[in-house]
Amino acid sequence: MIRTILLALCLCATHAVAAADLAITGARVYPAPDAAPIDNATVLVRDSRIVAVGEADDVRVPEGAERIDGAGRVLVAGFWNSHVHLISPVLIEAGTQPADVLETQVRETFTRWGFTTLFDIGGLPGNAAALRRRVEADELDGPAILHVDAPFYPEHGTPVYVRELFQRPGVASGEVATADEARARARRQIAAGADGLKLFAGAIVGGEVGVLPMDVGIARAVVEEAHAAGKPVFAHPTNTQGIEIALASGVDVLAHTTPDSGPWDAALVQRLRAADVALVPTLTLFDHELRKEQVPAFVLQRFLDNATAQVRAYAEAGGTLLFGTDVDFIDHVDTRREFELLALAGLDWRQVLASLTTAPAQRFGQGDRTGRIAPGFAADLVLLGTDPAADSTGFADVEATIRGGRILYRRAD
Known part of the structure; x- marks a missing residue:
């Protein structure tokens, strides 16, 4: 035939x-x-x-x-990378860097690994939009770019690992203290061209607090404004409490697993599945960062075992998985390790291909033309x-x- x-x-x-x-x-x-x-x-x-x-x-x-x-x-x-941050020393100046310098960085970080579409899920205000404009204007060859613009943090909840970034001159705080403030900012970002929004349901602030949860009312305000405009919302959960906030507020995508929380029980997996929440595993993030911190081998193994178990449970339940690397938060651009870890989580090659192509295209409204x-x-x-x-x-x-x-x-x- x-x-x-x-x-x-x-x-x-x-x-x-x-x-x-x-x-x-x-x-x-x-x-x-x-x-x-x-x-x-x-x-x-x-x-x-x-x-x-x-x-x-x-x-x-x-x-x-x-x-x-x-x-x-x-x-x-073409592959989608559904979790990136355009914050490397070169890409963070997307509006002013020479086009050839940007193109080289984009090629080495993204297109060399097959990515034709990126979803930037948190960076400096206006930066991802600037890179998108330059790509669309043919100043440089690059992937399609979707973005959430700046993320939403709880009051006093700028994560410890990005505080220096948000202390740059002229950069507005990502923190929101009230639901009304969150709504107003959400409307502004969407009006300016954001393709979605991201909130930190659990922000790692360190010290005695450790992880600061976002008020559910504030999270719900962000989600309601995004959904009213037909846009998705990502959540950084960190732990089980963060997942509960994401579920209560109606978030669409979990930006990470939560390996420090242990394996997800069947009830939680079913609740996530029933809410049609997509998951971006970012397994290499935990492997790469914990190795950099030189944690004991048993700690690294516990994190990886928990993370892969969560991915396995969600895949077996029929949950949507989206491939993402968390580059440029991590500087590890080679995707091989992520594919190895996804295989350890039990995903076959067709499931991995779906996470790279059809699943994100469908989730983000492009299933009729890409993937x-x-x-x-x-x-x-x-x-x-x-x-x-x-x-x-x-x-x-x-x-x-x-x-x-x-x-x-x-x-x-």
Whole structure:
């Protein structure tokens, strides 16, 4: 049976694909996590969109099309990174850095690892928006960028690890003291272009307090304003109390697991699932940071065991998982360790692919145009040198990253 997927008008009209300007040939294509692979496939791209996907014998590559040889490789949809922070020394000055400097940093941090869409979930006011404007203005090649602008902290609850950042001259505090203050700021950020909001349900402040919870009324005010505008809300939970605040306020996405809380019991998992809360595991965060702190091996292992157990429980319950790295909060950009830890949590390669593609696209309202390799969808593509079906760390073996038909990264031969 011919497994060719073409736009309806392309089925009979060869001139319809003649305008294609990019062809990836010979690769094994995984069109989506739930779709059968297409071997020795050809994908045609024109004007930033996919126009044809099928077996090589069934799709003619027009003369003049740029070709990428995918023989022996795997092609998947472009990756989403649903938890980043644009706060590295270069990216934190996104409005003023030279474009070539920004592009190099973006490539090394994100596009080299297959990311065609980023969700910045907390940084300095206006910074992510500035980088997005410059990418959209073609000043530099880069991924699509969604952002929450500045996060919402409890009063006296700026986390200890970002206090220096928010003490920079001219940077407004992220703290909110009342529900009315939270509502007003939420409206301002959304009006200015934020694609969502983020609150710290549990802020790590150190000292005798340790973790400062956000008032539920304030959290609910942030969520209500975001949902009224059709925007999602992320929560940094830290512990079980933070999860309870997230649930009580109606948050959409947990930005982390909570490994210091121990395994999640079945009742909590079911409540999260019933509320349709998505989870970003960020397992490498705990591995990387605890190793930097040189904690005893048993402490590191306890954190990783708890975190992977939480991810496993949520996946088995049918909860939505979204891939995220927490870069640039951590400086570890290589994604291999995250894929290793997700495998330890019991995720198979299709579940990991969903967390990178279809799940975030659907969660953030783009499931009809990104996250799959199909005619009419954005030509956001990743060429892999290793088949992730054999080894899920193959998702880190990126040979080329393409966004909207434009090659953002290509590994040197």
